[in-house]
Amino acid sequence: MENQSAGRLVLVIFPLQGHTTPMLQLGNVLHSKGFAITIAHTRFNPPNPSNHPHFSFLLLPDTLPYSETSATPSIYDVGNINRDCHAPLQEFLELQKQTADSDQVVGIIYDALMYFAATVADHIKIPRLVLMTSSASFDQTFVTIPRLLAQGSFPFEDSKLHDPVPQLNPLRFKDLPVPKENMVETLQFLDTASKLKSFSAIILNTIDCLEESSLFQLQEHYKVPVFRIGPLSKLAPALSTSFIKEETSCIAWLNDQAAKSVLYVSRGSLAVSDEKELAETFWGLANSGQPFLWVVRPGSVSGSEWTEVLPRDFKEIIGERGLIVKWAPQKEILAHSAVGGFWSHCGWNSTMESLSEGVPMICSPQFLDQKVTARYLTYVWEVGLELDDVLDRQNIERSIRRLMTGREGNEMRQRAIKLKQMINVSILKGGSSFNSLNDLTEFILTENLPPNKSSSESKLGDNF
Secondary structure (H helix, E strand, O other), X not given: OOHHHHOEEEEEOOOOHHHHHHHHHHHHHHHHOOOEEEEEEOOOOOOXXXXXXXXXXXXXXXXXXXXXXXXXXXXXXXXXXXHHHHHHXXXXXXXXXXXXXXXXXXXXXXXXXXOHHHHHHHHHOOXXXXXXXXXXXXXXXXXXXXXXHHOOOOOOOHHHOOOXXXXXXXXXXXXXXXXXXHHHHHHHHHHHHHOOOOOOEEEEOOOHHHHHHHHHHHHHHHOOOEEEOOXXXXXXXXXXXXXXXXOOOHHHHHHOOOOOOXXXXXXXXXXXEOHHHHHXXXXXXXXXXOOEEEEOOOOOEOXXXXXXXXXXXHHXXXXXXXXXXXXXXXXXXXOOOOEEEEEEOOOHHHHHXXXXXXXXXXXXXXXXXXXXXXXXXXXXXXXXXXXXXXOOHHHHHHHHHHHHOOHHHHHHHHHHHHHHHHHHHHHOOOOHHHHHHHHHHHHHHHHOOOXXXXXXXXXXXXXX
């Protein structure tokens, strides 16, 4: 089937790596189902068109300071981004209404943080679907926290940090995506977000076998279809979505390592540490005796450009047993036979990529959804070790040995492999993610049917 026969979808991305990657992956998956794709993006962190020649791109100008600097937009910028991008998107869609029928926009899929797109879609009278880029379990907290706030559960005292949260089993108060340093502002944002129900359907990068209960609760709360089509990293073509250049030379180093011997260490695209944490991490890795591939993102260490604070002879200390890079092709690394563990910040994309390859994890979350995901990894799915909040070399060394060489780690690895097998089944024909993707395609087409056309006439061929 030709791409144009299904119409055009406009995908509106939020300019952070963890949000852009799944949206671009979703665009590739839907392009394979016959849709033309337009990617709407801000000035900051624009996707590279050369990596996606089959997409068209729409710039949504914004006026925030980070557009001209290297600073990162924060939760406080979300409202202004939505304000600035509203008019440009609406103007584009109004012009698109005048195009040929085969290239008509048949729907908007927007990141949950770019909620202005729902208002624009309503104005143009086209379906609006929201992509929630975190887990269903995290999204369920958006529904529940306002209730807890109304019941007086916030702010909570330190003595309650390890207490279970009512209505959010298995989460503890310490796992909630509410930082104590700006709790009031975050709760206000969560309260606003919980009221934004102006969408036709929800799309999630997840799998039934991981989050059946949370998916059911989201469906019950929002009363709209919930399409779970994960893992997008497995469904989409292997095209680069990274903002940072990847050092692919590390694959050659991995090729020389023993099977399941290497610990891959990466704390994502946003996490920041101080010089002491970097030094403690280094000595924990060095003292563990385990081979490691460590990503230290430039600018991720306060007061340092890269690894200047490490001992001058750090290369001699670790020898050929360790490799430090600035950024890495994570999907390829996690799929490599030499990798036996992943020390992660527990971002949802990283988690899905790790579980898809049967790699157990050391969990070191920092904020928001990472804390929720870490709790599920360690307590529910039992494929992760929780690293204490304070990073010291002894604790790090002990955790690495537990995961990579201990009985406990081997049991986690076996559970992770079983999850990998279940995930593989979900994306095959007849699997839950396969079927949900077909349902999503049918939903978009059916939402745009004229009154005299039956849904059976709109069905796409099975070309996934």
